[in-house]
Amino acid sequence: MHLQSARSGLCIDPLTESVDPIVLIQYTCRNAKSQEWKDVSVIGGKWHWLMNNNSGLCMTPVDPAEPNGSKVVQEPCVDFFNNPIQLWAEFSAGGSPGAASLLHDVA
Numbered sequence: 001m002h003l004q005s006a007r008s009g010l011c012i013d014p015l016t017e018s019v020d021p022i023v024l025i026q027y028t029c030r031n032a033k034s035q036e037w038k039d040v041s042v043i044g045g046k047w048h049w050l051m052n053n054n055s056g057l058c059m060t061p062v063d064p065a066e067p068n069g070s071k072v073v074q075e076p077c078v079d080f081f082n083n084p085i086q087l088w089a090e091f092s093a094g095g096s097p098g099a100a101s102l103l104h105d106v107a
Contacts, residue, residue: 001036001037001038001039002029002035002036002037003035003037003050004029005026008026009029010026010027010028010029011026011027011028011029011030011035012024012025012026012027012035012037012059012072013025013026013027013032013034013035014034014052014054014055014074016034020075021060021062021073021074021075022055022057022073022074022075023071023072023073024059024071024072024073024074032054033053033054034052034054034055036052036053036054037050037051037052037053037059038050038051038052038053042080042087046089047080047084047087047088047089048087048088048089048090049077049080049086049087049088050086050088051077052074055074056077057074057075057076057077058074058075058076058077058078058086059072059073059074059086059088060072060073060074060075060085060086061073061085064085
């Protein structure tokens with residue numbers, strides 16, 4: 001699946017010039033494996049691991065305690081039962097139908 005912003009129309013894509021951790025940016029949507037994400041549903045289908053099909057790495061917030069504006073990177077997938085930093089939930093942004101965004105569980 002591709003993760004596309006309802007607001008900008010851009011897709012989540014790894015910044016190829018970055019080194020570990022690989023920074024994620026918004027970029028024009030295209031048929032690129034780097035923009036394909038595997039949704040691994042865990043914990044009753046509510047929480048999701050988002051794994052990049054090209055790299056096999058998982059979407060991870062840099063500072064999950066930051067309420068807004070935390071950078072998001074790709075890092076090796078971790079044991080989500082002991083460390084929920086890479087778990088995401090789907091919600092409708094602004095109540096608009098089909099305007100899905102992702103929210104990180106910081107609790």
